Amino acid sequence: MSNQSNNSEQEQQPSQSAPRPFPNSDYIRPGIDDRPDLDEALSAADKAAVARLAVRQKPVTAEPAISHPEVQATALAESSGIPNAAADEPIPDVNSAFFDMRDPMVDSTGYRPTSSQVLNMKIGFSLCAFLISFVMVALTVVLVPMQLDMFANADVKTHTVANGINAGVNMCILMSIGIVVTMLTTALASALSDHTRTILGRRTPWLFAGTVLTGLFAFALPSCSTAVSLTIVWAFMQLGYAIMLMSLSAMIGEMVPDKFRGSIATWRDVMMFAGSLCGVAFATSMASHSRVLAMAVCGILMLAAGVVAVVVPPREHSSEYLHVSTLKTSSVLAAFRPPHGVRNWGWIVVIRLLISATLAVSATYIWFVVFYGIGVGTSFTTSLATLAAMAVVAYVMAAVASVLLDPITAHMSNFTALWLSGLCLLLSAICGMTLHTQIGLLLFAAFGGFALSMLDSLAQSVVVNSIEDLQHTGRVLAVVRSLDNAGRLIGVIAGAIVFSLAGAFTSLFTVAGALSAALMLVIIAGRKHFA
Template identity: 35%
Template structure:
């Protein structure tokens, strides 16, 4: 008995390797109640708290959305070309550990869906720009011109001198400027309000799709009466309604572009969108001019159909937008969005304010040439030709001469913008190698644009329409190329004036307002110039303000 107890008290040798199997994660798992400290236990308890899904950022707070709006207000070349210094986006997935293949709305589109997004946004750019270019460049000035005794088709007119014809042709300018100025201001406000409301829209069909469809359909509805209106007051009323409904179409499209594209594919998509903008502007002028030449009236019915297509086609082509019902139903206000549009103050923003003012002057010069382009061509460049044709036929000739001239300018501008977009990349590399600042290119582009304005003045001395049409085509190429280079390299200048790249969205939001202010200044300046000394003063004023914009361009 004693021997057995002694044998039990002897030390036992350790187990041989593999003799006892310990299951990983099961047998060796510690007792958490004993292993964890109270601080660790409280940290783990916080993980069990339900966290609401993060509210998506507003469209005004995203730099890529403001860059899209910048390309809408300027030359399509800025969307098609690769600028020397792209606008930095602090929320980009390339700056953190997020997947750059995932879009801002949380979706991860595959290869086929990316192609559908490319096709949808390109078609959207064409279809929404086409009717808007037709209305602004041809329809609106032609309708107001008709109200002051300048018919769109044949009709009896009295004989007059060239100067008397030009003075009579200046009568529609103040009313055209009034409609454009009021429309620009209403459009600016409508874009802000629609942007905020669409940001907080909660539907099974997403935030943007309902606004896009409603905006396109209502724009088509308000376009149809324009051709039958007989006074400026009615035209102004429907033009205000069109500004609101077009904002319902354009603002959600710009926001959707930034939300639905992953960072990996956005640059490629911007190029295709720029091509769509070019085609839309060209086809819009062609639609208006073709309707006048072939049918004697503006094709408002066809324009309304294009608005409907702009609302329906993109929604059908791109992948269905995810539901937005999960967005928190919170009270919102438009005040923060309007506050972001204010010009920043402080000594650190002196360069940005100078770039802002320079943009206003440049867009004022460009606005003078685009807002009054129909009147300049018909009542200044072609004034003597029309009088000779009236003398021969004793009646007002068809409007085909003005339509062809407008089409030549549009084709030339598209060619010039395409050339600017194509050579901007290589030109930027050359400037970098030669250490040429972007400011020099911007100033040179302004000077070239100002020089191009001299062409319509010289063309008024010719009577041969082939010479005039060829000259206006050259004017379109030179001005389109100069404005395209200006927009591309001015983006580099603006980016250098922003003190903190994390505030790019706020600064770009404010900078986009400069284009609207430039349009308002162009309308006011045009009225004063035309009523004082005629269209020659209008062209001189455009040259002066463009050169002032060049002189105010800050260093980058």
């Protein structure tokens, strides 16, 4: 009996040590604990009915860069030959906070940047614009043309006009290839970046890649010993530059809230002015004795521009959560297709082509015009001083035009303003043709800078006012940018053909005059469309 009692006590001891259950611990929560397993409870027919009636949520897909009006407006401002604040025409974006009840202090993703982040955007994007304009103006206006000129005259003690013509033709080939590469690369990289999904965002990886590519080939420019090698290196540099500029334009358009877009655009335009002037001053002061060092500095500054754009502004939002769609050929070619729903599209095409072609003729071969055409090229020092003075006059007059644009358009119609701007452009060509002196060159730069700044702004206003469906604003501006590149290509080729046949660079003034006269005729013929 004692053994049995001991065994029973041992058996009861564990049960006494176990915790007592909570009151009502066996309560079954309705709809939660008694919920059936639908995979087992529903039949195949029931599952098919549920799938048919279910609401499918649309995945989050970011807006493509080509459809974003602010992205394309920024790209147009950055790619303009003469930067001017007046070209920042207010672009109607139907997704803007000013068109609905959204908060204008947030960016395109709904994020509200702090005051310090907005300040960093102003500093970062403005400083980046300064560095980029500094480098590109220094290279395209002074350093690269002089390098080609030195290649053509390497075997002679004194520079001859015939060798200068050969250098000008090489400049035409170099610039033409660069423009074509820029057009194709921008379209492809823009579509690919729209489909990029990384923790760094959609644009930052492309901006980093474009910066590295541009900087490396900018460093390689001084090592080129022939026009062919310089053209190849320039083409690869333009490939990286197009990627860099595309990414930067998209970042600005997508990251800057509506409220601060105007102020940041103004700061960027001012810094583009300053960068262009400083680039010409730097190149002309360094070109006569150390072009190699000047090009190396340009490479360093281009790398610095990319670093500033990545580090100083706020970090781009991650794009990993975005929906990935299949890349279509139509997305790549959208910038080259004529848009629908734009009034007077034919007139707009002709005007944009003529403006861009005149700008290309006036700016691409300006070194050869100064050194060979007017007779002031007896020494590099005199030619460089004249070129620097022309740049200062042109950019100052462009700034004056940006200030006077609003008062002018407030007191006269678009047609009158366009016609007067075309007349100023024609006067600049006449000054170059009739006054073969430094004064003639300065007047050519003054009238040309003022007129081109006005025309660029007014033409953009005409485009915006002609768009019938604001949903297509971004695509229209993308096509307009392609038109600008096509006009530059036409101007570069036409100028080279004329001075090659004429055997003199002064014939470029005739080309500019012919283009200006054609522009005025188009404006007069389309008077009823621009009233």
